[in-house]
Amino acid sequence: MKSDSTPTTDERQPDPGAGLPDGLRTRYADALAEAHARAEAEGARLRTPAGVAMDRAVRAVLDEAAASGANPSEASRAAYRRDHARLWAAGATPLEVASTRAHFDRLRSACRWVEAEEIARLRSLAEAARKAKEPEAMRKFTRQAFERAVVFRALYLDANRPTWAAKAAALRAAGKRPPSRSKRKAGRHAPTPDQLLVALARQPKRCSRVERLSLAIAIFGIRPAELMRGVVLDTTGTGLRLAVAGAKVDATRGQPLRVLEVDTTGRGQSALAVALLRAHVEEAGGNLSATAADIGAVRRAMRQVQPGLSPYAYRHARASDAKASQGRAGVAAWLGHASDRTQQRYGNARSGSGAVAVKAAAASRPVRQIKTLPPTAAERFAKIAVRLAARVPTQAPRAAPTVRRSQKPRW
Secondary structure, eight states: OOOTTSOOTTTTOOOGGGSOOHHHHHHTHHHHHHHHHHHHHHHHHHTSOHHHHHHHHHHHHHHHHHTTOOOOOHHHHHHHHHHHHHHHHHTOOHHHHOOSHHHHHHHHHHHHHHHHHHHHHHHHHHHHHHHTTOHHHHHHHHHHHHHHHHHHIIIIISTTOOOHHHHHHHHHHTTOOOOOOOHHHHHHTOOOHHHHHHHHHHSTTOOHHHHHHHHHHHHHOOOHHHHHHOEEEEEOSSEEEEEEEOSSOOSSSSOSEEEEEEEOOSTTTTHHHHHHHHHHHHHHOSEEOOOHHHHHHHHHHHHHHSTTOOHHHHHHHHHHHHHHHSOHHHHHHHHTOSBSSGGGGSOOGGGOOOSSEEEEEEESSOOBOOOOOOOOHHHHHHHHHHHHHHHSOOOOOOOOOOOOOOOOOOO
């Protein structure tokens, strides 16, 4: 009689997604049939059950997967599981769903990490069933782990695994171009804060709270995580001032606190948006904060206004306005950077629309000035040589034949 603490077979049953989805099973039917045949042949050769050979193959895949040393954070793991669950339910691979190289890299990392975790879990369930002397459950879990390991190897470990380069080449051959997900490009075409306000007001059942949060992001270009921590708004003579605690801050990186000041521009640019936030300060005080659900609502509302529009698109847009009117130290303080080099990733002065008049920015830490020198002639020639060497196929030099001299008799 089993004790209450001993898990039964039903308690160890995996979730419905433990087996391969029909889409993946159909796509990799040949590889699965070949792998099963190899396991049967290996078991017959060693005079052991085929499950032993399957388990050996599963362990080899897990060892190769662990060699990457990936150790994502808890937040990344939660995001990985969401991406994996969506693709797993559709029976699709990362390459099929991805629209850009960065999108593919993210989905591939997510599915690879979650799949390795699930394969290890199934193998643990098979081992527990073996110790409990439940052969049917042991064989079931071993088979599931084995089949997922076969597909895992085909997708992420084999030399001929799917890559973005192959899909990009196929799209180019078909005359198609994948849609851009560049936040910098979206920032160049982002609506002005006034245009955003009008578009949000036209959306049905859109609450005023989402409007205020969206305008705070659109006017100041702050990070969503900083808005979740809470900001303080204050009015100036004709504009607004915002105090924000930095989100990406450690001993040497980021600005713990910065104060940003903007002035109004013409109607249709930011006059209406600034006036709405000034009214909020006078009526309800200057404190403004968002929850995770609020940020999700802001993102959805922006996407409805314009495809590709997001909080980080406005961060790029305001970085462009700051670069058009401020020095490097002022731009770094505006963006919350401790170094004036990081701003190279955000916007550019030529894209500044002037929709927001960036007046001043003050930060709690001095901005480190890092001068980037142009490469020397020797460095440029070295890079050219590396590129040329990569184009020429490498071929091992052949050893010269040994010339043997005839030995003449010494007489």
